Amino acid sequence: MKNKFVYSATDLTTFDKIMADYGWIIYEDALDANFIEEITSSLVKAYEVRREIQIANGIGANMNGTLHHLVERDTFTLKFLDQKYCANQIKHFLKGNYILNSLGAVINLKDDRPYVQNIHRDVRSFTGDFKVMIQMMIILDDFTLENGATYFLSGSHKKDDRPDDDYFYNNADRAVAKKGSIILFDSNLWHAAGKNNTNEKRRTLTMAFTRPFFKQQLDYPRFLGYAFGETLNEDLRQVLGYNSRTPENLDEYYQPVEKRMYQPGQG
Structure with missing residues (x-):
């Protein structure tokens, strides 16, 4: 039987319905094997x-x-962000x-108990129908029930209150997904990483995207450098936050429109 959370198309009507009803959706076969290997290799030193x-x-x-x-x-x-x-x-x-807003990773190992296994949502203030943040997970190893596939309490993005542990684990769905899949979910959704009961790693990229006026967890434009930003294409400049910066002095503030740190179209 088809998993009701798994899709391969980018149809926005279906996306709207699944996200409204459940708060999360899986897209299979999004990344190829070579790119996944490039990502997982880089995580070792990182x-x-x-x-x-x-x-x-x-x-x-x-x-x-x-x-x-x-x-x-x-x-x-x-390279990842440039793929859009x-x-x-x-x-x-x-x-x-x-x-x-942020881009990180989780390496779920047997017997580890990181904070991501706590029941949580990824936006601290419940925003209801006003959407300010969406989460993305890139599945770098098959997610299974045995290796800690994430728990999602489907529909809980509609409620502010944290569910109690018994209700959550008795009613949550599991994000069983193939390597190379993408999971998108509403940041209001209550969820928790599962425990890995195998001897193999269960790895995933975790990231958040927000409306431009929402403060980033790390100031990526300053971290990467303003001069470096000038070498990037317009799509990367937008998603990294170069078009929605905060001036740190009067000289940066008093600029013609085309040079201002907070550009038009940023909400």
Whole structure:
């Protein structure tokens, strides 16, 4: 029987219905095997760098397997963003231009207990029908019941209150999905990573896209550099937030329209 959450087309009518009813949708066969290998290979060094900082700053206990802010000049991330995966759905959901709020990864290992296994939603304030954020997961290993496929409490994006644990785990659906799939979900949706009971890694990219006026988790334009931004195409400049920056001094503020940090069309 067909999984009611799995689709291969980009039909926005179907997208609207599934997202309204359930709050999440799976698109299969989005990434090819070679690109997945490029991504997973880059996560090895990226995790070492971030893990060292987590431990040094005393927050390593519940951060196992989590990698934050992978946007860097020389890794897969700019190539990934340039592919504009599900761009039509994201723009439709957020009703206009959008920017990247965060891009990270999770490496789910046996016996780990990272914070992403807690029941949570990814936007702190319930926004109801006013959509400001949408989440994307890139499935880098098959998601199965045994290796910790994410729990999604379908329909919970319509309610503010956190469900209790018993209700959540008795009623949540599981995001069983093939390697190379993309999952989009409403940021109001209550969810939790599952426990990996196998000896293999279960890896995924995790990211959020928002309306441009929503503050990014990391200031990607300043991190990458304003001069570097001038070398990017217009689509990458938009999604990385170069068109919705905040001036830090009067000289940056007092500029002609075409040079202003907050450009037209950003909401």
